[in-house]
Amino acid sequence: MDYEALGLTAGIEIHQQLDTREKLFCRCPTRLRNIEERTAEIHRYLRPTVSEMGVIDRAAAEEMKQTRLFTYYTYDTTCLIENDDEPPTPMNPEALDIGLTIAKLLSMTVIDQVHTMRKMVIDGSNTPGFQRTALIAMNGVAGNDCRIESICLEEEAAQRVAGNTFSLDRMGIPLLEITTAPCMHTPEEVREVAAYIGMVLRSTGRVKRGLGTIRQDVNISIAEGARIEIKGVQDLDLIPEVVSREVQRQVSLLAIRDELSSRGASLPDDGIDVTDLFRETKSKVLKKARSIMAVNLKGFAGIVGREIQPGRRLGSEMSDYAKKCGVGGIFHTDELPAYGITDEDVAALKEACGAGSDDCVVLVAGTAAEASCAILQVLSRGRMAFEGVPEETRKMLPEGSSAYMRPLPGAARMYPETDVLPIALSREMVDGIVLPELLSDRAARFRREYGIDEDLARRIAYSDRLITFEKAVLAGIKPSLAARTLLSTMRELSRDGVDCSDIDDDQCILLLTRVNEGGVAKEAVPDILRALAGGLDLDGAIESVGPAFSVADLESLVDRIVDERSDFIRERGMAALGPVMGIVMKEVRGRIDGQVVSDVLKRSIQKIL
């Protein structure tokens, strides 16, 4: 796709959990728990509050289509503040310090006086009905020339357990929200900026790592399209796919818009009741439905069923809108006959609706209220098709396509958090922040100072084991040995199901020191790590792999093996080295260094030849 010609504009919002000792506005630890460990449940309702203009925010209104009772799980690691039963504490200075450090790394201007706000969120994920958030810095730059608009420090929401039940362990963990300007123009650029910001975040060594600790929201639009926010992209490598599929969707929707207008397509104001038409149908869903509504979309034939994104049709979009009313989905004549609905059913339906061959009829089934609500939603989405691309918040689907979630929230849903006093940020405070070395700089330094290759240097700099690596090198271990052990060896072990994460740094470094000094064979390292992960101490682990082999022991073993295979060796000459080496290694693996074995064997073979 020619993204420049299409006028692609994209921006990202990155949400990163901070690894602080306490939460942002209470003194609870930032620890996630198993729901089995919960201590109690709290049951609450939330009500939308009305603004001075007499309106309820459109995104909030969509969440409140029905009154819901929310359930919250509490733990011995949560308190009355998460329960919304105690006012918040002052903002956690540790979190603010991390935020300011990142702001400084991104060359941003820090706000003179930080004001905490309440952002209305009434989907139940925040017990007070709002999320506390504060703008702390503005106008920075990421990488080459992408402008960072703002950094906000906010509270993480509670985790949904199921339905309207939430777990309070996650709520209140400090979250840094970094918003870029819409300055990216290709999918690859979006991935690069996201990766750069992620690298800056990790450079502090004070952000949480692991699943769900960093989330990207991507804002995408093309010329004549609309701003679409796709929430919750967790995997960086999926970003280009998400962007390209969204561009594809918007291009398809614009083509549909043009085609509808050239066909002179039109929509009625409401659907009609066709419940009686399906009394004798073979479709199980329709047969048991209390009410079936249909609507004739004039001039829409072939368009509702047209793919606009891999696996998604215009019909899928209509279906997402209809589902807000509680129905399971929709049927449309572009995909019928199917699902037990026969040719005769379709013919009767088309006739009842007065539909011609250019038209598409949409069906919805449910209770009377659900069906009539759903048919209006289908019509509403149908009308948007004439305009092109509706502004929406969407959620990412596993392969990179996306589904409708709700309208874009209005800007008008933020008011001051009066329980938290403003915080003045002085120049001295910002000047006093000591910047950590960026991971990218650190990788370059490793390459320069330790002579390890570029890829390995980058991988070690970005890995969880960076600190262990630096300690090991400081202890005099060869950087290449340390890097290989901490990256390749441990990764291979984890593929075998061995969890090395609990192995103590000191044990690890001591082991590598022994290898460095020749006391332990390099080859023994995986088995020793395996034993360490199993809970043995270092000496026990080394012992378990087998007693060390002296060079004298090795020489007699090699001589014996060479002697037994003398015919073979004479026949092959030095080419026999490889096969025989394999036999020797089987006996001594892990107990003596491979290089030593090879030297001894070479000498022994040369003696025969």
Place this chain on the structure above:
Amino acid sequence: MKTGDQVSCTISGIAVDGIYITERDGMAVVKLKSGYNIGIHPHQVAFQGDGEELAVAEPPVVQDTRLPVFSIISTGGTIASRVDYRTGAVTSRSTADDIVRAIPELGAIGQYRTRQPFSILSENMRPAMWIDLARAVYEEIEAGVRGIVVTHGTDTMAYSASALSFMLDTPVPVIFVGSQRSADRPSSDNAMNTLCSVAAADADLGEVLVCMHATSDDDYCAVHRATRVRKMHTSRRDAFKSIGTEPVATVTYPDLQVKRRDVAVRRDATDLALHDTLEERCALIPYYPGMDPAILDAHSSCRGLVIAGTGLGHIGSSMLDGIRQLKADGTTIVMTSQCLHGRVCSRVYNTGRDLLQAGVIEGDDMLPETALVKLMWVLGQTDEPQEISRLMQENLKGEIQRRSLYGL
């Protein structure tokens, strides 16, 4: 610059549009387009234009004239408020229409008259205001309403409710209500508390009561007798507890079913009467180890003094002379206990017997705050020492219970 003006802020050389809100600690507070407020040095803020006046859409509220009439009297505790997202300001609302607009379910229960005798934070409440409040409630009952709801800040709600208990003989329920979480937040307890209060005001009850969340859940409210209720937590929704007794009733939510207990005073059991005189020169002091007896001298102008003593109702013997002196100067002294739960008994130990001899009145199982309010009221009714003593020791509005029940 004034609130609502359109301004432009220069941040690292880039202009950002916003709305001027106010000045705070030498900083200009500006609401940016994104909705965030920031504090910024005033010299970085440039005036761009006058703020737009936004017409406030107020959909009309139609009250159903077939429903019973209730009176909502606001004292400053807000049960309805509205957020201005433009400036972020929260304004409280107290007209009947505002309240029904904020809590639409109220419209299905009744029609509403509203009054606002004053609007204060409940920590600024004074006994003179109890009199104004009692008169307002009296007039509303006289006007024939089905029940009264008084919205009140939670800090001193129990004092005010208790005061009205003594000043007012009421044939209809007078329900005090407030919220622990402010009404502008989606999670506020205001709506449920108010709905339950109106249900209680509609019920077969005839006394002054406090209606608040019974648990941390949005499941039911407890209706407490005004003279036996106390705020026992600084922030929880279920801060209000009946002490030494069970709540008079419960109201479930959201179905608003009122369950009355036998101890409740029924509707129309009492004729309407107002006794609106109080002696304000009264004090409540706790005794503590090392207390300087001179503190008593500072109370020499008091006509009544309630002491929250230790245990069964004690104070250190070093205080005895001061007590005798106060008594001789004509001050009525009532002993209660800082234990809150239980009954004072000054006959068990010597200290207690000395206090009795000095003329201190045993406060029985009255809560210290209730004893203070009652003493103000009793001293407002009579100057006769014997009569004062009799009234203080007699149960007038459920403040004294003859028996201490196990399990409460």
